[in-house]
Amino acid sequence: xxxxxxxxxxxxxxxxxxxxxxxxxxxxxxxxxxxxxxxxxxxxxxxxxxxxxxxxxxxxxxxxxxxxxxxxxxxxxxxxxxxxxxxxxxxxxxxxxxxxxxxxxxxxxxxxxxxxxxxxxxxxxxxxxxxxxxxxxxxxxxxxxxxxxxxxxxxxxxxxxxxxxxxxxxxxxxxxxxxxxxxxxxxxxxxxxxxxxxxxxxxxxxxxxxxxxxxxxxxxxxxxxxxxxxxxxxxxxxxxxxxxxxxxxxxxxxxxxxxxxxxxxxxxxxxxxxxxxxxxxxxxxxxxxxxxxxxxxxxxxxxxxxxxxxxxxxxxxxxxxxxxxxxxxxxxxxxxxxxxxxxxxxxxxxxxxxxxxxxxxxxxxxxxxxxxxxxxx
Amino acid sequence: xxxxxxxxxxxxxxxxxxxxxxxxxxxxxxxxxxxxxxxxxxxxxxxxxxxxxxxxxxxxxxxxxxxxxxxxxxxxxxxxxxxxxxxxxxxxxxxxxxxxxxxxxxxxxxxxxxxxxxxxxxxxxxxxxxxxxxxxxxxxxxxxxxxxxxxxxxxxxxxxxxxxxxxxxxxxxxxxxxxxxxxxxxxxxxxxxxxxxxxxxxxxxxxxxxxxxxxxxxxxxxxxxxxxxxxxxxxxxxxxxxxxxxxxxxxxxx
Numbered sequence: 001x002x003x004x005x006x007x008x009x010x011x012x013x014x015x016x017x018x019x020x021x022x023x024x025x026x027x028x029x030x031x032x033x034x035x036x037x038x039x040x041x042x043x044x045x046x047x048x049x050x051x052x053x054x055x056x057x058x059x060x061x062x063x064x065x066x067x068x069x070x071x072x073x074x075x076x077x078x079x080x081x082x083x084x085x086x087x088x089x090x091x092x093x094x095x096x097x098x099x100x101x102x103x104x105x106x107x108x109x110x111x112x113x114x115x116x117x118x119x120x121x122x123x124x125x126x127x128x129x130x131x132x133x134x135x136x137x138x139x140x141x142x143x144x145x146x147x148x149x150x151x152x153x154x155x156x157x158x159x160x161x162x163x164x165x166x167x168x169x170x171x172x173x174x175x176x177x178x179x180x181x182x183x184x185x186x187x188x189x190x191x192x193x194x195x196x197x198x199x200x201x202x203x204x205x206x207x208x209x210x211x212x213x214x215x216x217x218x219x220x221x222x223x224x225x226x227x228x229x230x231x232x233x234x235x236x237x238x239x240x241x242x243x244x245x246x247x248x249x250x251x252x253x254x255x256x257x258x259x260x261x262x263x264x265x266x267x268x269x270x271x272x273x274x275x276x277x278x279x280x281x282x283x284x285x286x287x288x289x290x291x292x293x294x295x296x297x298x299x300x301x302x303x304x305x306x307x308x309x310x311x312x313x314x315x316x317x318x319x320x321x322x323x324x325x326x327x328x329x330x331x332x333x334x335x336x337x338x339x340x341x342x343x344x345x346x347x348x349x350x351x352x353x354x355x356x357x358x359x360x361x362x363x364x365x366x367x368x369x370x371x372x373x374x375x376x377x
Numbered sequence: 378x379x380x381x382x383x384x385x386x387x388x389x390x391x392x393x394x395x396x397x398x399x400x401x402x403x404x405x406x407x408x409x410x411x412x413x414x415x416x417x418x419x420x421x422x423x424x425x426x427x428x429x430x431x432x433x434x435x436x437x438x439x440x441x442x443x444x445x446x447x448x449x450x451x452x453x454x455x456x457x458x459x460x461x462x463x464x465x466x467x468x469x470x471x472x473x474x475x476x477x478x479x480x481x482x483x484x485x486x487x488x489x490x491x492x493x494x495x496x497x498x499x500x501x502x503x504x505x506x507x508x509x510x511x512x513x514x515x516x517x518x519x520x521x522x523x524x525x526x527x528x529x530x531x532x533x534x535x536x537x538x539x540x541x542x543x544x545x546x547x548x549x550x551x552x553x554x555x556x557x558x559x560x561x562x563x564x565x566x567x568x569x570x571x572x573x574x575x576x577x578x579x580x581x582x583x584x585x586x587x588x589x590x591x592x593x594x595x596x597x598x599x600x601x602x603x604x605x606x607x608x609x610x611x612x613x614x615x616x617x618x619x620x621x622x623x624x625x626x627x628x629x630x631x
Contacts, residue, residue: 001506002497004486011488011529290484293445294498294549295473297466373445375480376436376557376589 005307008284015283016312019276019359023316024323026269027352030262031324034344037249037258039337044178044248045241047112050126053089053207054216055079055223056240060233064247065240066110066179068093070202074229079208084219086211089114089121092190093204098181099160102152109151109181111141111161113190121207123184126174134169135186141166142184144175151181162195178248207237262351269355270362273312277363281305285370293372302364309360313353320352392552392585393419393442398451400437411437412448413608421552424579424586426595429605435589436557438605442587443476443555444468456552473502477546477584479575481558483538485530491517491541492526495548502549516548517541520574536567543574547582554578556588560595572598 009016042049047065048056057079059069079088092113097106114122116135127142134140141161143151148171153159158167166189175182185193210216216236223234235243249255281288288301324345331338395417401410411434419425419442427435440446442453444460453460456475463471485494495513504512517526520540530538539559546554556575560568576598579586588595596602596616604612 001500002489002493004489004497007493008486008488284486286482286484287486290478290480291498292469293443293472293478293480294546295469295471295476296498296501297469297473300501372478373440375478375482375484376440376445 005304006311008280009308009311012280012283015280016276016308019273019312019356020315020319022269022272022276023313023352023356024319026265026355027317027320027349028323028327029265030348030351031320031340031345032327032338033258033261033265034348035324035328035331035338035340036336037254038245038341038344039331039339041178041245041248041252041254042339043176043337045244046126046175046177046182047091047122048237048241048244050124050174051122051207051237052124052209053121053237054210054213055085055208055220056235056237057206057208057223057232058204058235058240060231062233062243064244064251065205066093066177066244067247068204070199070204071206071232072230073201073203075232076203076206078229079206079223082219082223084210084212084215085208087121087209089207090187090203091122091205091207092187092194094162094190094194095180096162096183096193098151098183100152101157101159104150104152107151107181109161109183110177110179111190111193112182112184113187113193114184116186121209123175127172127184131170131172135184135189137167137169139164139166139189139192140169140185141189142170142172142175143168144182145171145173146176147181161193164193166193266351266355269352270359273309273356274359274362277305277309277312277359278366280308281363281366282369285366286375288367288370289372289375292370293375298367298370301367301370305364305367306357306360309356309363312359313356316356317349317352321349391418392421392456393587394454395438395442395448396452396454398438398441398448398453400434400441400446400449411608412441414451415608415610416451417603417610417613419585419587420601421585422579422583423600424576424588424598425601425603426599427587427589427603427605428591428593428596430591433605434608435605439555439557439587439589443478443553444472473498473549475552477549477551477554479539479543479546479554479556479559481561483530483535483542483562485538485541487530490527490529491522491533491544494530494541495526495545498545499548512548512550513544516544519547520544521570534567536563536570539563539567539571540574543571543578547578550582552584554584554586556586556590558590558592559588560590560592565594568592568594 045065057075059071062068076088079085094111096109096111098109099106114120116132118129118132131142153168155168155171158165210219220234220236328338395415398412398415400412401408427438429435441448492513495517496509499509499512517523520543522540522544525537560571563571572595575586575588578584599616601615603610
C-alpha cells in the first residue's frame with residue numbers, strides 16, 4: 001500500500017503545520033492547567049502528604065483535612081489495641097487568629113499541634129530533625145519561609161496567636177497549605193493556644209502507622225466498623241489526601257473552571273485543526289476524485305483523511321509532551337506549584353488525540369466534493 | 378438493437394452500448410437538454426473519438442458511458458453489465474475492476490513519485506505489493522516513463538505527467554479506457570505521443586478506448602469518429618480505410 005497520507009503530510013508539511021501546532025498547543029495547555037490545578041490544590045493536603053502516617057482517624061464525614069472536628073481521646077487506645085497498628089500519634093488542629101509584631105492586621109492561621117519527637121509521623125517529610133527539636137521549647141512555632149512576609153515576622157520574633165504569646169523559632173519550606181497559613185507547634189503549645197473549652201479531652205485527629213502499610217485499606221475498613229469511644233472515621237492517608245484535594249477543587253469552583261477552559265481549548269484547537277485538514281482535502285480534491293473515478297471507494301478515501309488526522313495528532317502530541325516537560329521543569333525550578341500524575345497526563349494527551357480525530361471526521365465531510373463527474377468538462 | 382445479456386457471446390465486438398440515453402440539466406429555471414435520445418455501440422480494441430464543439434454534450438456522454446453519471450432515461454450496458462442496476466458501491470467496484478480514466482488535468486498527487494502514482498490504485502485492487510510494483514513499472518515502461526518513474530509531478534513536464542496518468546489508468550489492465558480531452562493541455566509533440574499511446578493501447582491490449590476531444594489532430598488516429606453537436610451524433614465514420622496506424626505514419630513521414 002502506498003502511504004499516501006504520510007507522504008502527503010511530509011511533502012506538504014507547511015500545509016499541515018498549523019494543525020500540528022494547534023494540536024500541540026491544545027495538548028500543552030491541557031497538561032499545564034491540569035498540572036497547575038493539581039499543584040495548587042495538592043497543597044490542601046500537605047498535612048497528609050508531608051507526613052508519613054498510613055491511617056488518619058477523624059470526625060466522620062470530614063471533607064477536607066482543614067475541616068476536622070474533635071473526637072474522643074479514647075480512640076487512641078482503641079487504635080493501639082489493634083495488632084496491625086505500630087504507632088499512634090495525636091494531631092491537634094487549631095483554627096486561630098495571628099497578630100504579628102508588624103502592622104499586618106489579623107491573619108487567619110491554622111496551628112498544627114504535633115508530637116515533636118525526632119521520629120514523629122506528622123510532617124516527617126517537611127520538617128528536619130533539628131527543627132523538630134526546637135518545638136520542645138514552650139510556645140515555640142515554626143512557619144514556612146514563604147509566609148514570613150504575610151505574617152510580618154522574622155525568625156526569633158514573638159507574636160500572638162489567639163492572644164497567647166508565641167516565638168518563631170525556625171522556618172521550613174513545603175509547609176504552605178491552602179485556606180490559611182500553616183503554623184507548626186508542639187502538642188503542648190497547641191493545647192495552650194486552643195481557646196475552645198469544649199475541646200478539652202478531645203483531639204482533632206489521630207494518625208497511625210501500620211506494621212504493613214500495604215494493608216492500609218482493609219485495616220481502615222476494619223477499624224471504622226467499631227462504634228466504641230463515640231463516632232469517628234478511619235481513612236487511609238491516600239484516600240484522605242484525595243478527599244481534601246477534591247474538596248478544594250470542587251468547593252472553589254476550580255474544577256468547573258478547569259473543565260470550562262478545557263472545553264474552550266478543545267473547541268479552538270478543533271476549529272483550527274479541522275479547517276487546516278479541510279483545506280488539505282480540498283487542495284487535493286481533484287486527485288481524490290480521480291482515484292474515485294478509477295474505482296477507489298469513498299470509504300478508502302475517508303480512511304486516508306482520517307489517517308492524516310491521526311498523524312497530525314501524533315506529531316502534535318509529541319510536541320506537547322516535549323514542551324510540557326520543559327515547561328514543568330521550568331515551573332518546578334521557579335517554585336511554581338505544579339504536579340501531574342501520569343494518568344492525568346495520559347488523559348490530557350488522549351483528549352488532544354480525540355480533538356485531532358474529531359477534526360479528521362469534520363474534514364472527511366469535504367470529500368463529498370470529490371465527485372469524479374466534476375472532472376469532466 | 379435489443380438488450381444484450383451477454384455481450385461477448387452475442388456481439389463479440391460491442392463492449393459498450395448505450396440505448397436511448399438522454400440527459401438534461403436545470404440551471405435556474407431553464408431546463409437544457411444535453412443529450413437527445415442517443416444510441417451507440419463501442420467496439421472492443423478500437424479507439425473511438427467523440428469530437429465536437431464545447432457544450433455539445435460529449436463530456437456528459439463520456440460521464441454516462443463510464444458510469445460516473447446516470448442518464449435521465451435510457452440504458453448503458455458495459456461489458457454485459459447494465460450500469461443502471463448497480464448501486465454506488467457496486468459501481469465503484471465495477472470501475473475499479475474494468476475501467477481506466479485519463480483526464481485533461483493530470484490530477485497527480487504532488488507528494489508521490491510516478492511509480493507510486495501508478496501503484497496507488499493497484500493496491501486497492503488487492504494486488505500484493507511486489508505484483509503492484511511490477512505492473513506499475515511495466516505500464517510506466519510502456520508509456521516511455523521508465524527512466525523517470527522516481528520523479529515527482531513537480532519534476533515532470535506536462536506531457537510526462539499525462540503519460541504517468543495514462544500509465545495509472547493502464548496498469549489496472551482495464552477493458553474500458555476513457556479519456557477526456559487528454560491532449561488539450563499539451564503541445565503538438567506531446568499531444569502526438571499521447572495519441573499514439575492511446576491508440577497502441579487499443580490495439581495491443583484489445584481495450585475499448587473512448588476519447589472525447591475537440592482536438593482535430595486526433596481525428597486521423599481514431600478508428601472511428603463520432604461528430605457531435607447539440608446533444609446529437611451527426612456523423613459516424615471511419616477516417617481511413619487502411620489500418621489506423623497510417624495516421625501516425627503520415628505524421629511521422631513529414
